[in-house]
Amino acid sequence: MAIILQLLFTGLGIGAVYALVALGxxxxxxxxxxxxxxxxxxxxxxxxxxxxxxxxxxxxxxxxxxxxxxxxxxxxxxxxxxxxxxxxxxxxxxxxxxxxxxxxxxxxxxxxxxxxxxxxxxxxxxxxxxxxxxxxxxxxxxxxxxxxxxxxxxxxxxxxxxxxxxxxxxxxxxxxxxxxxxxxxxxxxxxxxxxxxxxxxxxxxxxxxxxxxxVGLGAQIALKAFAASIIGGFGDVPGAIAGGLIIGVAETLGAFYISVPYKDAFAFILLFAFLLIRPQGIFGEKVSQKA
Amino acid sequence: MTTPESAMSRTLHAQPQSGMVSAAAAMFWPRARCWRAALGHGAAALLACALLAGPERAVTADTAPIIIGMVTPLTGPAAESGRYAEWGAEMAVSEVNAAGGVMGRMLKLVIEDDQTTNPGVVSAFNRLANDPAIVAFLGSIRSTQVHAMDPDVRRVGKPVFFGGTDPNLTHAGDPWLFRCRPNDTYSAKVIAAFGVETLGLKKWALVTSTDAFGSSGARLLSAELQSLGASVVTAQGYANQTPDFTPVVLAVKGSGADVIGSYFTFEQDLAIFARQLRQLGVRSAWVGSPSITDTAALHLAGPALFGTYGVADFNADSSPEARRFADAYQKLHKIPVDQFAAWTYDAINLAALAIGNAKSTDPQGMRAAILAIRGYKGTEGVYDFDANGDGLHGYNVVQNKNGKIEFVKRVDFPAP
Known part of the structure; x- marks a missing residue:
């Protein structure tokens, strides 16, 4: 239990940084x-x-x-x-x-x-x-x-x-x-x-x-933050926050329980899954076109 | 990422020639070089160059500078260590030239930025290789980059001194690679022997980068530990540029390991891991590959590395040659020297020695002269080149005592 809590805490911490950049x-x-x-x-x-x-x-x-x-x-x-x-x-x-x-x-x-x-x-x-x-x-x-x-x-x-x-x-x-x-x-x-x-x-x-x-600090964060904003629903403020936190937690838990070397991949697997299944993101509304 | 600085090569004339000699020497190679040299040395040289110009009047190469090309990271995550490498090579060039050069000719260093990437190093090496005047090269300290360069090194067919420590690099049949640092077979042997036999610790956690350097280190260290009867209770590979090591630290903590063996490629990763390791209460002993003793790692990690051990190919107290170099470097650059500068310093001196012994810059002659080097006392140790192109066969064990790296002992193995 302590391990999960530790991972959750760290994941939320790093996810909060992604969220702030995603908000921008x-x-x-x-x-x-x-x-x-x-x-x-x-x-x-x-x-x-x-x-x-x-x-x-x-x-x-x-x-x-x-x-x-x-x-x-x-x-x-x-x-x-x-x-x-x-x-x-x-x-x-x-x-x-x-x-x-x-x-x-x-x-x-x-x-x-x-x-x-x-x-x-x-x-x-x-x-x-x-x-x-x-x-x-x-x-x-x-x-x-x-x-x-x-x-x-x-x-x-x-x-x-x-x-x-x-x-x-x-x-x-x-x-x-x-x-x-x-x-x-x-x-x-x-x-x-x-x-x-x-x-x-x-x-x-x-x-x-x-x-x-x-000089590499920005690039290190930005790519994950961009993925976070898409997962949350691009253009949606609560979505950016949620997306950042989800990516932070997912990559931390994934690294511990599945694979450390593929840690970065989890964010993009999530992104891929969202684009495939729910492209409008968590909070985004589906845009439909009239015939 | 490309900077104005990275877009151009940088050259070093430690002792610029002057007047007629310079101009005449510069003429041997293409006209453009002649004009550049002449312009650089003033109107008198320009006049001399113009008077003597023409293929029928081409003079011998006896006084032309001997050019050595160097690829090093001037930008990207390893830029700091790249600067140290540049300084080490420049010091050697200055000293060789101050002592009269090689065969009466000055050395000249031409540097290209490898941007700390594999495509960058390949591109930088090829830019240098396009200049037929370059007689030898200094490659990368990173094994993954040397792997990337290897096909071009074979194609160019000139000696390349490098610092990457993956043993495979000198065992894959490339006759032009010459290593100026001990390979990981030796670092793994020394890390394992010191941890198991000197510290008496047998439950190991391995933390290694997943690049060529780290993967090779992990494999060799596991084998050495197994041969000494120790066990690897967890092996954690990580991707370079990882912002958070909590999962790795928790795995190490949960494994019950009493000692950590590590192969980190980048100092930033090592520093983040070290800080999180101590924050999460892991107090195991730690014996790491040379990056644990780097100046940058000591600066970034601070107290989190106190008490750790490392194997270091360079240590200022390991020999009189190392001490002299360390003092001169400190005086010139106001910071302590580390292996990034030491291996390039040795590489330039070895190149000069080989050219001098071969009395030629012919690639085959230089190759034979390099392989014949025995007992050369460099700053990294005593060079005895074996048939594969490995010059060194041992490591220093050092300890971080309150931020200062202190020499523990030197462990050397006979050349195969």
Missing amino acids: FVLIYRATNVVNFAQGQFAMLGGYCMVITTVDLGLPYWLGILITLVVMAGFGAIFNLGVYYPLRHRSFLPVVISTIGASILITNLVLGLYGPEPTTLPGVIDFPGVSLGAVFLDSQYLVIIAVTLILVLLQYFFFEHTLVGKKMQAVSQDKEVASLLGINVTGMIMLTFAYSAVLGGIAGVLVAPILFVS
Whole structure:
């Protein structure tokens, strides 16, 4: 029993990181109808921001987080202006390719500026974790799960109970009607990119003490997060959360009970199964066409 | 992933030649090389080159630099170790050139980025191999990459020094591969003998990468343990770049093993495993392959590796040659040296020795000279090349004492 609980805890922890990055995928998809393949690089940038502010500059952790969030919001806005906005009237494919190009550019810029060496980032809490019987709860995983829960609640409140959140939802549902209602569509999309970059940055900050900070950090998470968003139902916010947690738990349990070397395969077997049996994902609605 | 840096090769002239000599030497090879050299050395050289240019006036190659090609990861997950490898090779080139070069000619190093991938290393090697002026190569420290290069190495037919430790690499009939680190037959022998006979531990858990290096290590270590009467209670293979080792750690914990034997390819994986191992309360002894002693692993894993043992092909206290190199490297680069720099340092020196002994850069002559090397005291140990191309036949056992790697003993086996 202790083993299952330990695996569940770790799976939920790593799954929460996938969920945060998947949320970024989903929000941008809803607002723009394109997939942002640089979402993983947002996580990597968040990790580097924290290293620069707290390790290199020696600033307090809370200040490092604050600066990282501001920098990531600004970066999201710039990303929107440079990568999405010029191509907003083009079809799906050019924009997607543009985001892939941007992800390569970001990775190589960081590589050029900061070098290839992986580096360490201390955790938010300065103790390794707590033991509950035979189950060890890593403090960083506890923080990850808690932050994800808080963010989901905040996001729900923001989208359902604030005017800006409702405007963003309106834009994601129908840009033309939103525009006719006087909503600044361009501004709302800008805000969505900024928020998605912040989410990615938070994921990077949270996972960096466990996986270390390197240019490969984003790619390591992004592919699973993308699978999570499809499993949950692409474009669905609760689905992204559920998809992330399901993949995290499935790969951890699968690795222990079936095969460690095929750990990464379990996420994609799940993805394949969903695409085959329920392509709309867990929470997605089936789209049917009239004859 | 390609960077501006990775897209171009980097060259090193440790002791640039000057004036007429340089220009005339550069002329021997294609005109473009002549112009590049001339431009680099100023207007006087350019004038000399122009005056002497022309096939009928081609001078001998006696003063042209001897070019050695090197593939190493400058980008990708192994980029940090690739930089150390580059530094080690550059130090050797500088020292050889400072001592007058080889046969009166300077050494020149040309580097290509292998991007830490198999396609990357094949592409990098072929880019170098297209230059007929390159007389020998430094290959990868990763066995899986050397396997990928192997068909091209056979086709090119020039000596390739490498650091991968999969024994099969020198036993598959490629006459051009020369290993500058002891192969895993020896690491497995030393890990098993030290754990079983010195530490007295007989219940082993094996944690190994599923790539060529890790799989080979797992197989050899299992066989050695079996021959010593020890048992493998669990064998866990993992895929490289794994973000979470909880399932592996729980399997080790549940197996009741009293010692862990490991073959990790990447330091990040090793550090994540080490931290989770200690967090989940596993206090077994641990004897690992050389990556457990890497500078990067020590930095990333910190206290989680305290008390562990490792076999290390390089240790600064294992010989006077190793100590001298370690001190010089520390002085130059301000960080402790590890095996990534040591094997490339030795490889350049061995190449220079072989060319000097053969008095030629003819591939067959160099090959015979390399295989004839006996008793050469390198930083990694004493080189006695066997017929397969293996230069070293032993390992150092070291221990991580509060983050510092300390020499325990040297174990050498006679060359077959």
